């Protein structure tokens with residue numbers, strides 16, 4: 231790798247595929263494999279999927295293109311990028327850093343559960359098809375006051391070690407192998423799940439929207455999930471965009487990343503929800519959905535325990551390509567702005583994030599009854615970050631790009647001064663100036679009042 235960013239020559243992605251896979255690696259993570267299926271399950275299935283896709287098409291693509299463009303133009307980290315556009319917008323970048331910090335604190339707790347399930351696959355503890363036993367085993371694991379916190383620590387340490395060395399070609403190389411492997415694996419699982427006897431009820435639940443279940447809470451959940459899953463609204467896409475070469479085709483990348491991300495989320499839904507129905511679980515079971523249904527699906531496959539191990543390892547790797555991007559946002563901010571050394575920053579931040587995450591782990595066990603605004607710690611962190619900070623960050627990036635920086639400037643950058651084709655440029659301008667900010671604004675307003 232080249233020496234770190236001198237002001238003139240900023241480190242760039244080694245190849246187009248490398249960048250696309252790394253960006254997709256940040257996007258594809260626990261949000262797709264773990265969160266999307268249980269959010270869909272909790273929110274009535276098909277109707278959630280419908281709203282999710284509607285938001286993805288209008289706001290998701292728009293902001294992906296916008297953030298990549300802003301990043302490549304400014305060639306700066308999130309905070310610097312906003313500050314370069316206007317000093318008054320610096321707080322948006324700062325909010326992004328805070329959001330990343332909070333998301334990672336509970337993301338790592340779930341990452342810890344995955345590590346625990348890797349061990350359980352090795353020992354064969356989860357190669358049983360009895361769903362009740364699986365449910366109890368999961369409940370016992372997450373409610374233990376100590377064990378999941380240790381796994382949370384292990385996940386944080388792995389994340390720290392990767393970020394410690396700087397990302398360089400590490401992320402790029404790992405993503406190139408892992409992402410395709412994960413993709414194949416999840417397709418296989420989806421096929422097994424939809425062919426289970428009794429899966430059709432689950433397919434119907436997942437695919438057929440029941441609009442009577444539509445509510446403002448559901449729309450807010452879907453909006454938050456789009457941002458969460460695409461890693462939008464807090465600056466990581468701006469940062470990744472800043473490493474893009476000037477001739478790179480931004481409109482194309484802005485389509486590719488969300489398509490891959492959504493494909494994985496939908497496949498995870500196909501892998502999990504039909505099995506939920508076939509095996510007699512509740513789709514609204516919540517955060518445990520992936521951990522109780524999938525082992526039962528594996529138990530019904532030839533070489534199931536081997537596949538279970540492979541699967542949870544891939545989930546861990548997908549989670550890590552996301553968690554390093556979350557930690558990197560915080561680290562690069564502190565290194566740039568506070569002038570701390572990279573090593574010290576990474577250690578101090580990782581420790582702080584670990585500590586902040588501890589209450590979310592306890593909220594699945596001994597602290598289940600501690601409620602703030604009627605929510606336990608896990609729900610609270612998730613709500614504040616996914617449903618408040620990310621959409622607010624997204625709203626501000628629409629305003630920044632569409633109105634402050636201006637769509638003319640943005641189009642010039644996105645098309646590399648007219649050299650790259652951007653067929654939907656006019657539509658994009660309209661979406662980023664009007665549709666996206668107004669829609670986000672309305673959802674916000676309605677969910678608060």
Ligand code: TRP
Nearest residue numbers: 257259260261262458459461552
């Ligand atoms: N998108 C990742 C996932 O789906 C999580 C993630 C990584 C993220 N970086 C982010 C979410 C930035 C919001 C903002 O698991």
